[in-house]
Amino acid sequence: MANILIIDDSMTMRQMVNFTISAAGHKVTEAANADEALQSAQSQRFDLVISDVNMPGRSGIELVAELRKLPDYKFTPILLLTTESQPEMKNKGRAAGATGWIVKPFDPDALLSVLRKVLPAN
Amino acid sequence: MDFDVTDTTPPPAAVVSAGNLVALQLLVAQWLEASRQAGDGISSAGRELHEVNQQSEAAAVNIGNSFRSIMDKTGHQMESAVRLLRSDSPAEGGGSSWLSLPDFIKAYEYQLDEVTKRMMDFSQASQEMSKHQDVVRQHSVSIDEMLDELRAMAARIRKLALDSTVAYSEQGNGDSRWFIEIADRIRETSNTAHELTRRIRDGLENIRAVMGNTYEELDKSSGRVRLAAVQAKVDVSQLNITTLEKAREVTRTLEGVNSLGEEIRREINSIIVGMQYQDITQQRLEHIRKLVLESASASLAGAYERTRHEVLNNPELMPVDVVQRLVESRNRNKDGVAAAPAGRGATQSVDIELF
Numbered sequence: 001m002a003n004i005l006i007i008d009d010s011m012t013m014r015q016m017v018n019f020t021i022s023a024a025g026h027k028v029t030e031a032a033n034a035d036e037a038l039q040s041a042q043s044q045r046f047d048l049v050i051s052d053v054n055m056p057g058r059s060g061i062e063l064v065a066e067l068r069k070l071p072d073y074k075f076t077p078i079l080l081l082t083t084e085s086q087p088e089m090k091n092k093g094r095a096a097g098a099t100g101w102i103v104k105p106f107d108p109d110a111l112l113s114v115l116r117k118v119l120p121a122n
Numbered sequence: 123m124d125f126d127v128t129d130t131t132p133p134p135a136a137v138v139s140a141g142n143l144v145a146l147q148l149l150v151a152q153w154l155e156a157s158r159q160a161g162d163g164i165s166s167a168g169r170e171l172h173e174v175n176q177q178s179e180a181a182a183v184n185i186g187n188s189f190r191s192i193m194d195k196t197g198h199q200m201e202s203a204v205r206l207l208r209s210d211s212p213a214e215g216g217g218s219s220w221l222s223l224p225d226f227i228k229a230y231e232y233q234l235d236e237v238t239k240r241m242m243d244f245s246q247a248s249q250e251m252s253k254h255q256d257v258v259r260q261h262s263v264s265i266d267e268m269l270d271e272l273r274a275m276a277a278r279i280r281k282l283a284l285d286s287t288v289a290y291s292e293q294g295n296g297d298s299r300w301f302i303e304i305a306d307r308i309r310e311t312s313n314t315a316h317e318l319t320r321r322i323r324d325g326l327e328n329i330r331a332v333m334g335n336t337y338e339e340l341d342k343s344s345g346r347v348r349l350a351a352v353q354a355k356v357d358v359s360q361l362n363i364t365t366l367e368k369a370r371e372v373t374r375t376l377e378g379v380n381s382l383g384e385e386i387r388r389e390i391n392s393i394i395v396g397m398q399y400q401d402i403t404q405q406r407l408e409h410i411r412k413l414v415l416e417s418a419s420a421s422l423a424g425a426y427e428r429t430r431h432e433v434l435n436n437p438e439l440m441p442v443d444v445v446q447r448l449v450e451s452r453n454r455n456k457d458g459v460a461a462a463p464a465g466r467g468a469t470q471s472v473d474i475e476l477f
Contacts, residue, residue: 010401012179015186016394019193054405083402090475100476105398108391114474 002026002047002119007037007063008081009055013104017050017081020108021115034058038066045072048119050102053082053089061089061096068097077118081106147440150429157426164419171411175404182400189393200383207376227365227372234358241351248344255337262330266323273319280312 004026006017011032018028029046031037033055041049049067053060060080067073077099082089085103093101099118102111283305290301437445 008401010179010404012182012186012397013401015183015190016397019186019190020394083405085473094477098477100474103473104402105395106473108394110474114476117476
């Protein structure tokens, strides 16, 4: 069971991601924006972070860059879940340190499959 | 021909006739009114759109909550049903354990087999006992024969004693008193033996009668048990067929439950995908609101303000009522507009990509 942080300004999206991931037995913490996410990330250690890109305040890409500055999150898998699919945006995400890019709407099975790939084996 | 509404350069001077001036005044007045109304309408549409977004999100969140609650309850129901059918224990760490339906059927079948087996064992034991009784009867016949011999011997001894006494009396020699006394004792012993033989025979007869009754009862019981056991075996065989069919039914039901679970899982995935379109739609509407409505509103507002400014600075060019309306609307609050955000392309590529 992994400890996962999900960030999205849309409560519906958080619900759907939370439902999919918690049904697979993982523990989920939600944040509505980058500031909340950074606060949570500093108060506890997450095994995986899934973030939206377009959010009020700091974007998901900026959040990735901020998280990568934290020693605990240097190698933590961070996935960006967004409606954006332009290559230049993906490149920005990759440059910021994101582990992967998932385009909304996500398929629950596909999301869980990605989680299995990026989460540590134990 | 396109006009740049932000361009503040005065238009080139032109000679305008009186008739054209009136027409131009009318057009400017209409433009002012239309742009004001359109600006108001666009602002209003933007606000409506924002509210619709908020309401649709609230609705989607409610649906999501209900959906999750239903799924949790359905999950519990299904788990309970499956646990009942499978050999799972009722609760983790729970002290008491109970049998699943297939296990219960197996245990029931086993118990029935055991009962039938014991009945058959009892029947066989009764038969064995009957055989032992036959042996005892044979022994009693032997004892009977021995008693007959004993009786005959006693009779012969008595006769011998009598004959000896007679023979001794006929010879008439010596004192015969001690001899008669011995002969009497022999006779007495013979009588006692005879009496004992009779009593033993009576006892033996009684035993034989009791044994006969016991044998008869045992034989009847044994017969009844045997019949019951055979019938039970037939019934159990029949029951085994039924329980086997039940066990198969349970297996089929479990398979059905599993298949139903898989279908439900697929449906849930579809719902999860469907629910995400609320967010996607919301984002696109928000995009339209900012990109189209806000920039259109800003353009209209700019053009309107510039026209109004020109008219108010040159009141002699316009009819008095138009100027008056513009003066009155000077203090009217206008919605501020923000610059439109950069557009989001619709280029579709790979949905999931790990870097």
